[in-house]
Amino acid sequence: MSANFEELDYCPTSIGPLSLRRRKELKLGVDVFEIKLGDEYLMSSLFTVSEIALAELALGTRGGETLDVVVGGLGLGYTAKAVLGHETVSSLLVVDFLEPVIEWHRTGLLPLGPELTGDPRCRFRQGDFFVLSGSEAGFDPDRPGRKFDAILADIDHSPEALLDAGNESFYRPDGLRRLAAHLRPGGVFGLWSDDAPDAAFTERLAGVFGAARAEPVTFHNPLLDRPFTQTVYIAQLGSGDER
Template sequence: MGIRFEELAWRETPIGEISLRRRRDPSLDLDVYEVKLDDEFLMSSLFPVAEIELARLGLAPLTGDDLDVVVGGLGLGYTARTVLEEDRVRSMVVVEAIEDVIDWHRRGLLPFADGLAADPRTRFVQADFFAAVESGAGFDPDEPGRLFHAILLDVDHSPRHVLHPSHAGFYTVEGLHRMARHLRPEGVFALWSNDPPDPEFQRILTEVFPTSLAHVVRFPNPLQRRESANTVYVARR
């Protein structure tokens, strides 16, 4: 019998203690990878569907090739890995605030994300996504003001439930306007949320983007033996 539980990585960060752990779920007969911030679960390899759909739905409206994409928040890597499945993607900048999370992928601690760090299209940038928006310099430190075809964001639980109070200003009309300046014409902003569609946030999106949709992504929840759902917002300049 293998190890039932193992803490693969741990670090104290400005927003709390972040840890990566692997546990064996005998009822499902598989290894489950989980990320915790203090005592709160951030993500689990049991529920990757909406993170995958964030990439698929975010890239779907775009036409043409040679797409340049920003992924805000690396986590377990499902969104970034799905971006790279698109042959149309020329480059992907992954903005992650915690260096240790980037290191998980470079060290190969997540077997289902194998190849993400080695893909020549991938570039990891250790930075605060929200601070990069506020600064106006953007997401590529080597090319300030660089524009992208898509910005895909999965950091906070939802626009109303943020991991740090400093993130709250991003989800306003002013904050989204600042972010949209880093998109090419007809570029796409897509956001993952753990909450159901939020009418107030949808109203804010319509003040910034000509078109926006809230997609409800449903998936089976084997732990609770029921269906769960997340939301992916997709807005286009």
């Protein structure tokens, strides 16, 4: 029988104290893993529907075979796992700013770690997703300038609620254009948000990529006993669009 609460790791970082904890959710009778940055919750294993939907919606939109994918934000690994669940994916590069999060997966401290690290298609890279997105070299240190079929991001709470104010430029047209330059023609950008759909941001995406939509993802919150809605944004370049 597990303890009701356990702090598995605590690490000071350049953006605040990072902690991983496991607790017993007595109401549901399940163990819950949570990542916190200071007092902010980054992710909980109790709510993963929209993180999985991010992968499913993006790859369902892209289609095709032998897809190369980037995921920005490793977290508890649910988006990465969903990506690897597609046999059409030939490679996955997961970028996370926080080295401890990567190590929690590599050492098996997190439940999905062995599955992700054991898949030869999956690689982790410690780095700033937003800085790499704006660079010419891009995301893969072994192949500068490499382009991808899909780039997914789950880092900030929403395009307006940021973990770091320095990320703001990424969500503006110039930042989105720099991201689009790392996609192949027909490539897809997927973005997770904790907020309801934002029509202004969807329009901004469409202005850069050509096609965009906001998909509400509603699930039951068992703690509050009511439905809760988050959002996945999907933007796609045209099949002949080379940025």
